Amino acid sequence: MKLGAGATAGKGRNLRIHQALARQIGIAILSGEHEPGEAFGGEIEQSEALGVSRTAYREAMRILTAKGLLESRPKAGTHVTPRRRWNLLDPDMLEWMFSGTPDERFIRDLFELRGVIEPAAAELAATRHYADDLARMDEGLSGMRRHGLASAEGQAADHDFHTALLDATRNEALASLATSVAAAVQWTTRFKQRFHKQPRDPLPEHEALRDAIASRKPARARKAMEELLRLALADMPNINMEDPRS
Amino acid sequence: MKLGAGATAGKGRNLRIHQALARQIGIAILSGEHEPGEAFGGEIEQSEALGVSRTAYREAMRILTAKGLLESRPKAGTHVTPRRRWNLLDPDMLEWMFSGTPDERFIRDLFELRGVIEPAAAELAATRHYADDLARMDEGLSGMRRHGLASAEGQAADHDFHTALLDATRNEALASLATSVAAAVQWTTRFKQRFHKQPRDPLPEHEALRDAIASRKPARARKAMEELLRLALADMPNINMEDPRS
DNA sequence: AGCTCAGATATACTCATACAAAAAGATAGG
DNA sequence: CCTATCTTTTTGTATGAGTATATCTGAGCT
Numbered sequence: 001m002k003l004g005a006g007a008t009a010g011k012g013r014n015l016r017i018h019q020a021l022a023r024q025i026g027i028a029i030l031s032g033e034h035e036p037g038e039a040f041g042g043e044i045e046q047s048e049a050l051g052v053s054r055t056a057y058r059e060a061m062r063i064l065t066a067k068g069l070l071e072s073r074p075k076a077g078t079h080v081t082p083r084r085r086w087n088l089l090d091p092d093m094l095e096w097m098f099s100g101t102p103d104e105r106f107i108r109d110l111f112e113l114r115g116v117i118e119p120a121a122a123e124l125a126a127t128r129h130y131a132d133d134l135a136r137m138d139e140g141l142s143g144m145r146r147h148g149l150a151s152a153e154g155q156a157a158d159h160d161f162h163t164a165l166l167d168a169t170r171n172e173a174l175a176s177l178a179t180s181v182a183a184a185v186q187w188t189t190r191f192k193q194r195f196h197k198q199p200r201d202p203l204p205e206h207e208a209l210r211d212a213i214a215s216r217k218p219a220r221a222r223k224a225m226e227e228l229l230r231l232a233l234a235d236m237p238n239i240n241m242e243d244p245r246s
Numbered sequence: 247m248k249l250g251a252g253a254t255a256g257k258g259r260n261l262r263i264h265q266a267l268a269r270q271i272g273i274a275i276l277s278g279e280h281e282p283g284e285a286f287g288g289e290i291e292q293s294e295a296l297g298v299s300r301t302a303y304r305e306a307m308r309i310l311t312a313k314g315l316l317e318s319r320p321k322a323g324t325h326v327t328p329r330r331r332w333n334l335l336d337p338d339m340l341e342w343m344f345s346g347t348p349d350e351r352f353i354r355d356l357f358e359l360r361g362v363i364e365p366a367a368a369e370l371a372a373t374r375h376y377a378d379d380l381a382r383m384d385e386g387l388s389g390m391r392r393h394g395l396a397s398a399e400g401q402a403a404d405h406d407f408h409t410a411l412l413d414a415t416r417n418e419a420l421a422s423l424a425t426s427v428a429a430a431v432q433w434t435t436r437f438k439q440r441f442h443k444q445p446r447d448p449l450p451e452h453e454a455l456r457d458a459i460a461s462r463k464p465a466r467a468r469k470a471m472e473e474l475l476r477l478a479l480a481d482m483p484n485i486n487m488e489d490p491r492s
Numbered sequence: 493a494g495c496t497c498a499g500a501t502a503t504a505c506t507c508a509t510a511c512a513a514a515a516a517g518a519t520a521g522g
Numbered sequence: 523c524c525t526a527t528c529t530t531t532t533t534g535t536a537t538g539a540g541t542a543t544a545t546c547t548g549a550g551c552t
Contacts, residue, residue, distance in 0.1 A: 014543095016505065018308065042532065053507045055301070058534085062264065062305045066312035068337070074533040075515045084413075087336055088422045091314070109419040116366040116420070124358075167330075173355040173426065174362070176334045180419065244374050244416035260514095262534060288503065299536040304505085320504040321544040 017052055021060035026096045029069050029080055040070075040078040067093055091179040098183060107187050108239055114184040115229050117177055118162070122209060122225035125168035126218040136164035137210055144203060149189050158185060161206065168213070192235045205231060263298055267306035272342045275315050275326055286316075286324040313339055337425040344429065353433050354485055360430040361475050363423055364408070368455060368471035371414035372464040382410035383456055390449060395435050404431060407452065414459070438481045451477060 015023065028034060040046060047057035061078060064070045068087045072078035087093060088106075097106065125133070143157025162185055163178045192199040209224040233241065261269065274280060286292060293303035307324065310316045314333045318324035333339060334352075343352065371379070389403025408431055409424045438445040451474040458467040479487065 016542095018505085022312075043534095044532095055508090056506060059305060059308045059505095062308040063312045066268075066309045066338070072533065073515065074513070075517085075531055077532065083418070084421070086422070087333075088418055089335065090333055092312070106418060109417045112370075112417055113419040117362060120362040171355045171358055172329070172334055172352060173359040175330070176332070262514095264534080289505095290503095301535060301537085305534090318504065319544060320542070321502055321546085323503065 017056045018059035018063065021050065021052065021056060022063040023092075023096060023099075025060060026064055026067070026069060026093070027099055029064075030086075030093070030097050031100055034080050036080050036082045038080045040080075042077065089177065089180045094179060094183045098187070102187065104239070107184070108241065110180060110184040111188065111233070111236075111239065112241065113177075114181050117174065117181060118165070118229065119222045119225045121166050121169050121174055122213065122221040123218040124171065124174075125165050126213045126216050126221035128170045129168035129213060129216075133164055133168035134210075134214055137161050137168075137213070140164060141203070141206060141210060144206065149199070149202070150193065155186065155189060158189065165209075165213070188232050188236060191238070192232075195237060196235065200231070200235060202228065202232065263302040264305035264309065267296065267298065267302060268309040269338075269342060269345075271306060272310055272313070272315060272339070273345055275310075276332075276339070276343050277346055280326045282326050282328045284326045286326075288323065335423065335426045340425060340429045344433070348433065350485070353430070354487065356426060356430040357434065357479070357482075357485065358487065359423075360427050363420065363427060364411070364475065365468045365471045367412050367415050367420055368459065368467040369464040370417065370420075371411050372459045372462050372467035374416045375414035375459060375462075379410055379414035380456075380460055383407050383414075383459070386410060387449070387452060387456060390452065395445070395448070396439065401432065401435060404435065411455075411459070434478050434482060437484070438478075441483060442481065446477070446481060448474065448478065 034040075041049070043054050043057060043061075047054045050057065061070060061072065065072065067090050068081060068085045070078055071081050088097075097103070140157045140159075140161030143160065144154050147154035147157065149155060149158060159182045162181055163175075166175045166178045166181065169175065189199075205224065205228040209221065209228055212221040212224045233239070280286075287295070289300050289303060289307075293300045296303065307316060307318065311318065313336050314327060314331045316324055317327050334343075343349070386403045386405075386407030389406065390400050393400035393403065395401060395404060405428050408427055409421075412421045412424045412427065415421065435445075451470065455467060455470040455474055458470045479485065
């Protein structure tokens, strides 16, 4: 089993062996290739099968353990932990999860989380933001205007806008959910691009939101964000927010 | 510099060297002993200074890198990453953060996050919960009744109640915030115990919340959770939710 | 003076091997 | 049948050698 060069188009660049291994095995676990509770083979066996040294293999295991995917004890061996213990909102985990075919149900969950976090964040940002927060949001907006949401630059600008908003809450706990929110945003737009040839331009709502925050109206900011999310959801016809079972 | 046996009373049990090291260094970084951007010494130098092998030291670094605290490149060395990249909501990180004297401002942030997550979660749980979710919540409640919130068992039962509620949302993204919410809950009660000799019993609100969920009334469940949080906040006189700057 | 490129160098990274510690499982004793 | 001890498997730790790569240096060119 080879890894390394261009393992996964787009993101698989220049990773050290232990990182590439962690990514590869992490993706395998997240995609359901290994059941929770399943025992991995011993270190020697596995590292040889993968064609890497025991050192590199062990360092990969440390990474996966740190993210709650594995646990290992002497004599007992290494096992996949129950899903409940996985740090699903970890940035790397999200990247791994979405590197392949993402689970539609988890995208729904993420979008729902976004629906919980962002309206509250908008409200807080409206009262607490500083000038530079607004500047960052405006920069994001102009980037979206310039490049459009079809391009990678435009999507990055969208990302920046939402991250700036979360930072403006002056709440580090909320701000560290930026990656999770960004993942939801990313897949929202990706779905839109997939289903509509001519997707609706979400810029007006973004600007309304920005203005509500700039004028320090918390209630209006929340409403603006909720409207933005409502319209975003409307563009994802295949996502059903009502039924929790797939 | 010694580590190992009983490093931090209460939690420092039976950790392997790499885990103990990661914990120790992680705590040091989180408590501000190392500025973001600061360069660590080389592996050889550091591992010798700590009296451990390079293997163990490197594995500790892998763990800390996985949590976003460090990054390292050949020739450049190992540096502390900017705070914005830290995975503050990672369970281990929370444990490390609260092992010493916790930052009061971050507790405020966590409580605010709780205030965003839990009302929404209560609303969702009311419509989506299954019988076993309710059973778990009831078990938590009876544990709180039996032991009281002054005891460790009672606090664990409280923890279980809130975790069961998050699980009842059938949303894995929300559920994986359980540890963060639990940390906030834990410090809420800890503050209460510290300031009031005879802290108010929060059981009535918990029961009202449970009943609202059991009878599948989303709006009432949200209200009940908001009331619970309002009263909890009232018992923390030193936490000021208005001023974002400490 | 500024830029491009080639080389030197420091540093993390990988590998192989040996040994230590821990914990699950087997075995003997009560 | 339960308890304690011994055995053995598996991860954990240590060490030394060698590799790869990003940064830095400086020469040569524009």
